[in-house]
Structure formats: structure tokens, C-alpha cells
Amino acid sequence: MRHIISILIENESGALSRVAGLFSARGYNIESLTVAPTEDPTLSRMTLVTRGDEAIIEQITKQLNKLVEVVKLLDLSDGPHIEREMMLIKLKAENGRRDEVARLVDIFRGKVVDVTDNTFVIEVTGKSAKLDAFIKAAHEDSVIEVVRSGPLGIARGAKGLKL
Amino acid sequence: MELSGAEIVIQCLKEEGVEYVFGYPGGAVLHIYDALFQQSDVKHILVRHEQGATHAADGFARSTGKPGVALVTSGPGATNAVTGIATAYMDSIPMVVLTGQVPSPFIGSDAFQEVDTVGITRPCVKHNFLIKDVRDIAATFRKAFYLATSGRPGPVVIDIPKDVTDPNIKIPFSYPKKVKMRSYNPVVKGHLGQIKKAIDLMLAAEKPVFYTGGGVILDNADKELVELVRMLGFPITSTLMGLGAYPGTDKQFIGMLGMHGTYEANMAMHETDTLIAIGARFDDRVTGQIAHFCPNATIIHIDIDPSSISKNVRVDVPIVGPVSSVLGDMLQVLKESNKSPKSAAIHNWWKQIDEWRGKRCLQYDQHSGIIKPQFAVETLYRVTKGDAFVSSDVGQHQMFAAQFYQFDKPRRWINSGGLGTMGFGLPAGMGIQLAHPGSDVAVITGEASIQMCIQELATCKQYDLPLKIILLNNGYMGMVRQWQEFFYDGRYSHSYVDSLPDFVKLSESYGHVGMKVEKPDDLEGAMKEAFAMKDRLVFMDVVVDPTENVYPMIVAGKGHHEMQLSPGSEMI
Secondary structure: OEEEEEEEEEOOOOHHHHHHHHHHHOOOOEEEEEEEEOOOOOEEEEEEEEEOOHHHHHHHHHHHHHOOOEEEEEEHHHOOEEEEEEEEEEEEOOOOOHHHHHHHHHHOOOEEEEEOOOEEEEEEEEOHHHHHHHHHHOOHHHEEEEEEOOOEEEEOOOOOOOO | OEEEHHHHHHHHHHHOOOOEEEEOOOHHHHHHHHHHHOOOOOEEEEOOOHHHHHHHHHHHHHHHOOOEEEEEOOOHHHHHHHHHHHHHHHOOOOEEEEEEEOOHHHOOOOOOOOOOHHHHHHHHOOEEEEOOOHHHHHHHHHHHHHHHHOOOOOEEEEEEEHHHHOOOOEEEOOOOOOOOOOOOOOOOOOOHHHHHHHHHHHHHOOOEEEEEOHHHHHOOOHHHHHHHHHHHOOOEEEOHHHOOOOOOOOOOEEEEOOOOOOHHHHHHHHHOOEEEEEOOOOOHHHHOOHHHOOOOOEEEEEEOOHHHOOOOOOOOEEEEOOHHHHHHHHHHHHHHHOOOOOHHHHHHHHHHHHHHHOOOOOOOOOOOOOEOHHHHHHHHHHHOOOOOEEEEOOOHHHHHHHHHOOOOOOOOEEOOOOOOOOOOHHHHHHHHHHHOOOOOEEEEEEOOHHHHOHHHHHHHHHOOOOOEEEEEEOOEOHHHHHHHHHHOOOOOOOOEOOOOOOHHHHHHHOOOEEEEEOOHHHHHHHHHHHHHOOOOOEEEEEEEOOOOOOOOEOOOOOOOOOOEOOOOOOEO
16 A cells, blocks of 8 residues: 655754665665755655555554654554645647647646747646646657656644654 | 864763773774873774674673674775674674774765765664764764663664864863753653553463563563563573573573474464563564464564564564563562462463473484584583583574573573674674673684684784683584585585684694594593683684584474474474
8 A cells, every 4th residue: 555654854964865775675665755854954854655565564664763863753644634746847839739738737727837939847736646647638749858756745634743 | 171083082982981992993093093092991902803893892792781892994994894783783782883984075085995884884783973073973972872772772883084083183072961862762661551461461371481582681681581480480482592581491491492492492382372572573583484473372572672563473462662671560560460370271281381391302312422512512511510601603503502501691692693693703702701701701613603703813812811612513514504405405515614724723823722522522521621721712623423403493484383303303
């Protein structure tokens, strides 16, 4: 099963490689991993998407917690939560197709953030599946480049993953 | 007090009460060695290879419970130390390893003797640090010793670039009194509700077994363990790492379990209805085929490390906490409950176990004209009255030692269980002997293992470490040969140890006493003579039967109830 795990970790050099190293050393898979400092610059927040049965996910969370630099973590999949991923996609948009692409951007509530005579760069945000759908809708041969952030996640409700 | 980085390093060691540092100098640690030279509180033991430094620090730690300390230079110094660090990591041994690093401005430039020590050691340490500023040294050392010794212990590496120890840069020094890390808070007490649940299960048990591991020794919980086990009257088995936590000669002790464990211990595991696992981690050499593991048991598991729980085997009542505190709480709950175990059922259980014991699974040919390795260990046990510190290398001799030397006290049996590091025994013995001057320290080894760190014989001479090396010489990497005999139709691929040195002359050339023993009748006398030489290292080359195998054995893929007891015997 797919799990999305949020991690608060000391913002120190090497912390990221400890997490990445743990996954490769123990044979767990990482589907995506995003990391950036939080409002407290001494802490980073990671969002990690992985797959595994219950026993594997239990070991993953325990092994992550065991890393000295991990302060707190939460398996968001345990409760209702919001996931968002951002994509920047560069599409061919030559005369005759520009309107069609613009309509597509509207439908997906995206934004055109850069324009040339024959290309658009489009920003789309949403669940990963929505981004997949956008890529599919834009014809394959028109896609020049795709860059995705990997999902971010936050739990619904009043509680927060904080110190 | 203004000190240089190098002086701060030494001062930190003093603050931590470090008596011995096992090390080897080199370019990146020269400032530290210079500071070491100018004081006498911290004693330096010059090994002959960095692997020896880490194993010696490890042996010191295992035999005392205090953290062992090693000091090595950058590059090859650090990589040579890795085997010893990984050995300590697998067995959760508290250790602090200081590695020199090239000066900070050179890091990443492929400088002379540069390796990414933090990167290389990351998967085999509890934690590691790279110090970037002289002002961080004291706080880092405080954290490193705290991490190494608290929670589930383990080795911690501190990588120190040479410029950080510059003797010309002096700063005020003070050692932090307290250490607090928001991201690291080991559990200090077990959950009382879980403890009560466990006690209820134990009191209702009809075929209970205690299964204890190295965690009992690491947390110095032997007294609580003995009291609890005697109070309940249950049988107890131990892993290789746990031997000595409960007296090996006690009648409730049913021997080691696992691949080369006793028949009675493994059968009890198979039949038990209530397994009480304490400070043990369900290692594959212990469990055998997981699908057949304790098929009828409700499992209670006490461990300081949450990630040990339900890692290999699902447990029913996990208790996370320090073993000594949890066992202390169990004793109290038990005493307050005024209840006792089901005596009739336990009585029957013992009858069954005694029947299994009756198979005498460890018996071997007592009338052989060649020295049997088992006989050699039994003789050592007699000569040392069961009271020696015994370190071992890895292989058949290690299993024979575990089976035939009955350890009555904790921290007496010192071996590389998890990583299985050949070459461990001799340097570990040095650490033990330094920590326990005047005590008998025996190194049980094989002719293959001993050659992996034999250079340390020089260290033993330099520091007058009167180890007694018992080399069970069968001319083969015995355990490899045994597996080749069993599973590769006797194709002994590269397991014969050809071109052996004359060990007597070799040890004499290092300035020690060498002996060669070839006849069973000569062994006891020779050992007595060796142990009577209190101030000399004696190297005993004991020629043993090259065809002897370790039994009983659970072969890969089999369960506890499918042991092979002797050559040619059917699986039971």
C-alpha cells in the first residue's frame, strides 16, 4: 500500500543522506521525497512517499524514528489528509493549437507562466493523479519537458506536526 | 582555561573518564597525538593495525560496560577501522571512534589520505559527526558519549579535520554538564499496563521459556533476570550474545538456542506456549525458519529498541524499555500479586525438558586419540575454574566455546556475534586484559581467524598483556569446511589453510611463550603450566581433530524441531 510520511528532521548536513541511506540499506523503496526548511530554520520537513505492507511500513517508521536527527514523524495515510504536488510542464504550442492548450490549462486550473512563439510553460498543482491526467490530456508528442515536485502532505483538522 | 582543539579533544576524554585510547597515529591526527604526549591521564595503547584498535576498544567496552575509545587517522586509518566499527554496531557496543580528517579547506578535493569517513561509516554507526569548528568539539564529544552509552548502545564516530585541532588556535574550554537533544529521547521505563499483561500471561503459562540475549548484559540486568527466573521456576535459554547473564551451570539453564544450540533449548522453543524474549532480537541464527518458529507461543518481547520489536517475528506483548527497569517492575508486580505460576503444569514441562536433556546432545567421542576441540574447551574450563574472561574469533571454535565453557557471570564471554568478524578475538582480548589486569583472559581461536589480526602480538608484548591464546588448530576454516562437507558434497573449495606458520616460533619471535600440544593426555598439564605464567602471554597451538563438526545443527530452512544431533543421524 502507498503511504505518505511527514518527517521533521534537524536541518543539518548529512540528515538527508541518512534517510536516503536507510531506505537503500534496508531495501525499502522511495517513490518520492521532498525536503525544505520549515519556519524554524533549524528544522527541515520531509514528505516521503513509499510503498509496503503493514509490517514494512511499521519498520520504516520505526527505523526513521531511530535516526538520531529525526525529531518527529507522522504517517499521514493513517488519517484524512491533503496532498498536493506541483508540476511545471513545457508544451509545444504552435499556431492553431495555442487555444486548445490554453483551454486545457483552464480546465485543470493551471497557469501559463512562460510563453514563446511556439511553446508554453504551464504550472499545475493538485493531487499526483491530476498531474498525470494533465500530461495525458496534453498530447504526448507536444510535451517537451516535465518537472514535478513530488507530493507534499498535511493532515486535516486542528492538530499539526510540530515540536 | 584556554585550550587548542587538540588539547580540548584530550580534555573531553578526561571529562568522560576515559582511561585507555586504542590508536594509531598518522598525518591528520598529529596535533592530537602531540597533545596526548603532553599528559599522562589518558593512556594510549599503540596497536599495529586500526582494526585492532577498534576491536580492543570493543573488548574493553564489552568486559566493563564503559565506552571503548579508538583514535585513528584519516583515509586508510578510518577505512581499516570500519570492520571494528561494524562489529560493535551489530552487537550494540558503546564505543567512540575518533577519526582524523584532512583539513577542512581540502575536504572534497581528493586530498592525500582523504575519504568520506562520515559517508563510509554512516550505515554502521549509531550516529556520526563531522566537526567543522573548534568551538563545537566539547559539545560534540558530550553528545557522542551520551549517544554511545544510552538507549540501545552503539558506536559513534567523530570525524575531526586537522585544522580544527590546530595547536595555535586556543579558545576557552568548558565541558557541558548536561546534554539534551530534542530528537533523541530513549525510553527510560516500560509501560506498566503491558508489564502487567505480560505477568498475567506468565502466570497462566504451562510451557513457558525465557529467551534472553545480549541486551540483558548491555543493561546490566543479570541480577533482576536471575531473581525473576528463579522466582518463577521457568526454563531459560540464551542467545550466543546473552551467555553469562544467567549462570550457565544453573539447573534452570537449558543451554544456548539456535543453529548450534542444545536439543532441549530448541525443542522447548518449538513446544513453548509462552515465550518471554528479553533483550534479544530474533536473529536468523536463533529463529531458524521463521515459518516454523515457536508455532504455539504467545510472545512477550522486552527491548529498548522499538525497531527490534516485530521486525522478524510478530510479537503479542511488546514492552519497550530498559531491560533492568522492566524486569525490576515485573518483580514488583509479581511480588505484589501474591500469585504463583501453575506448578503442576510447570512440573510436567520440566519432565518433558529433562527427557530432551537425556539425549545429551553435546556428547562427543571422549576416547579419541586426537584432541577433540570440545575436549580442549572443557579442559580450559576446568583449568580456569570457569572464571576466565574468554574472547573468541569466529567459526567452529566459537561455537565449541559457547557450548562447552559454561559462563556463570555476565561480560565474561566476548565474541563477535552479529557481524561474525574473524580477527576479533586477539585484539578484543587486549582490551579485556587492560580493563582487568590480573584476571585470566583466554582467547579461543582458530588458525585461520588468528592470522587476521596476528600483528597485535606485538602490542601484547609492548604493554605486557599476558593473554592465553588457545588456538584450536584443525588446519581448516572449520565452519566453511563443515558447510562444504554437508552442502557441497565435500568439495573443500579453498578452506584448507595451507602454509601455516610455526606458531610456536612465531609467538617466540614476538617475545612470547609458544607451546604445541598434540595429545589429549598432555593438554591439561600444558594448560595449567600456561595459566601459571601470570605475566607472560602464552600461545598454545593445540592440534585438534580436523574432521570434527559442530553439532547439534539446524540447517538452513529448518525449524527448531528439525535438528541434526550427530554425524549421519536422521533429522529429528
